[in-house]
Amino acid sequence: xxxxxxxxxKFFRISxxxxxxxxxxxxxxxxxxxxxxxxxxxxxxxxxxxxxxxQEIEREGWVTRIKGxxxxxxxxxxxxxxxxxxxxxxxxxxxxxVPASKLLSLxxxxxxxxxTINRRQYILKGPLCRIHxxxxxxQTPMMIEKRYISLHFxxxxxxxxxxxxxxxxxxxxxxxxxxxxxxxxxxxxMGVDEMVHFGLKQAVPAFRVEGITxxxxxxxxxMEDSLYRGDQYRFTVKATR
Amino acid sequence: xxxxxxxxxKFFRISxxxxxxxxxxxxxxxxxxxxxxxxxxxxxxxxxxxxxxxQEIEREGWVTRIKGxxxxxxxxxxxxxxxxxxxxxxxxxxxxxVPASKLLSLxxxxxxxxxTINRRQYILKGPLCRIHxxxxxxQTPMMIEKRYISLHFxxxxxxxxxxxxxxxxxxxxxxxxxxxxxxxxxxxxMGVDEMVHFGLKQAVPAFRVEGITxxxxxxxxxMEDSLYRGDQYRFTVKATR
Numbered sequence: 041x042x043x044x045x046x047x048x049x050k051f052f053r054i055s056x057x058x059x060x061x062x063x064x065x066x067x068x069x070x071x072x073x074x075x076x077x078x079x080x081x082x083x084x085x086x087x088x089x090x091x092x093x094x095q096e097i098e099r100e101g102w103v104t105r106i107k108g109x110x111x112x113x114x115x116x117x118x119x120x121x122x123x124x125x126x127x128x129x130x131x132x133x134x135x136x137x138v139p140a141s142k143l144l145s146l147x148x149x150x151x152x153x154x155x156t157i158n159r160r161q162y163i164l165k166g167p168l169c170r171i172h173x174x175x176x177x178x179q180t181p182m183m184i185e186k187r188y189i190s191l192h193f194x195x196x197x198x199x200x201x202x203x204x205x206x207x208x209x210x211x212x213x214x215x216x217x218x219x220x221x222x223x224x225x226x227x228x229x230m231g232v233d234e235m236v237h238f239g240l241k242q243a244v245p246a247f248r249v250e251g252i253t254x255x256x257x258x259x260x261x262x263m264e265d266s267l268y269r270g271d272q273y274r275f276t277v278k279a280t281r
Numbered sequence: 282x283x284x285x286x287x288x289x290x291k292f293f294r295i296s297x298x299x300x301x302x303x304x305x306x307x308x309x310x311x312x313x314x315x316x317x318x319x320x321x322x323x324x325x326x327x328x329x330x331x332x333x334x335x336q337e338i339e340r341e342g343w344v345t346r347i348k349g350x351x352x353x354x355x356x357x358x359x360x361x362x363x364x365x366x367x368x369x370x371x372x373x374x375x376x377x378x379v380p381a382s383k384l385l386s387l388x389x390x391x392x393x394x395x396x397t398i399n400r401r402q403y404i405l406k407g408p409l410c411r412i413h414x415x416x417x418x419x420q421t422p423m424m425i426e427k428r429y430i431s432l433h434f435x436x437x438x439x440x441x442x443x444x445x446x447x448x449x450x451x452x453x454x455x456x457x458x459x460x461x462x463x464x465x466x467x468x469x470x471m472g473v474d475e476m477v478h479f480g481l482k483q484a485v486p487a488f489r490v491e492g493i494t495x496x497x498x499x500x501x502x503x504m505e506d507s508l509y510r511g512d513q514y515r516f517t518v519k520a521t522r
């Protein structure tokens with residue numbers, strides 16, 4: 041896909057159509073994906089092409105094929121690699137979802153903000169800008185976040201449009217390079233406030249992510265306290281020596 | 282602490298005593314840690330030493346000091362770095378907890394075992410050994426795991442004592458080098474079976490970890506499906522570029 045001049049093979053185009061159906065929620069978890077015969081009829085392709093399309097989406101983990109039964113749609117959670125510095129916006133774009141944000145509140149605070157992370161206490165020096173946002177993918181609320189941003193590094197950030205990617209603002213508007221994010225992840229039940237924000241009638245398990253973003257050695261740019269819906273997210277990570 | 286001949290400073294010994302109280306649960310979350318005066322009296326030390334002991338446990342994240350109020354014990358969860366290959370046994374030793382295991386069941390299976398992880402399907406070739414274990418720290422049940430171990434790489438492993446560290450068995454008995462663990466982490470509620478195993482009256486949120494352990498490029502040694510108690514664990518991870 042890096043060479044944009046190349047013609048995308050037919051089976052791959054078909055596989056994208058099916059993935060789009062899954063991502064939009066029109067094909068739900070546990071439902072049957074189109075069969076080989078349905079693909080042959082709809083797209084006027086050979087059975088080889090139809091089979092390759094189904095193999096492709098199976099290889100990518102969207103569906104599972106059960107011999108003699110059919111092809112079933114798997115749980116479609118957004119995957120988030122936790123070892124890469126990756127904003128919500130970029131993560132959604134990678135997952136082919138349309139990101140959006142709703143600013144719930146914004147305050148400028150004079151006090152320092154402390155956070156103990158990985159058994160070490162850090163202090164973000166005031167003044168700082170606290171923002172509370174709800175983040176969406178294709179109109180589904182996915183996570184809710186509080187961010188505490190240093191006004192030393194980002195003067196007047198509270199006057200900008202804060203409904204998009206903060207990481208882009210840090211990098212493009214303030215010329216900051218994010219060097220490391222130290223994160224602590226807990227498994228929690230969401231509270232009543234979050235249920236309301238997420239539009240859920242029942243609480244679901246969630247990931248709570250507390251983090252510190254550095255823009256240089258020991259230079260704290262921001263701190264975060266976010267809640268990722270457990271029914272919408274899966275975190276991925278590779279461990280090595 | 283690497284040079285074992287060196288004399289451990291007094292403040293550090295005192296800090297270990299307090300940490301032991303927290304780890305054992307005798308000092309609970311939110312309760313007051315000993316004050317400087319109590320330390321001075323109990324250990325017959327200077328106020329400098331007492332202060333350094335409290336600073337040490339604060340620095341390590343066990344307690345937080347609130348000006349004019351006192352020193353409060355923080356939530357004492359085991360931290361698990363998810364980017365390092367780290368068995369339960371080694372993780373517990375690092376946390377100064379005593380690990381133990383209870384083998385719940387053991388089977389030898391002839392069939393292959395499939396697992397889709399990070400959108401890619403892997404197959405562990407049979408025959409394999411499936412073990413189901415409950416893991417303890419200081420007698421508290423912490424996590425429950427199912428592991429599927431290749432009998433090609435570990436012939437007759439089912440005949441060994443499997444109540445200790447599997448990673449040690451892989452490395453010392455079979456001479457295998459674990460090169461990578463690909464993991465997928467979900468936030469879930471534990472089921473009734475797990476509540477019973479954990480001795481809990483109410484379900485709590487948990488981390489479900491599905492993983493594949495490689496012992497060389499594309500060589501699958503084992504697969505795991507584990508449940509870590511959310512009230513006992515916190516996962517830590519550093520993200521970089």
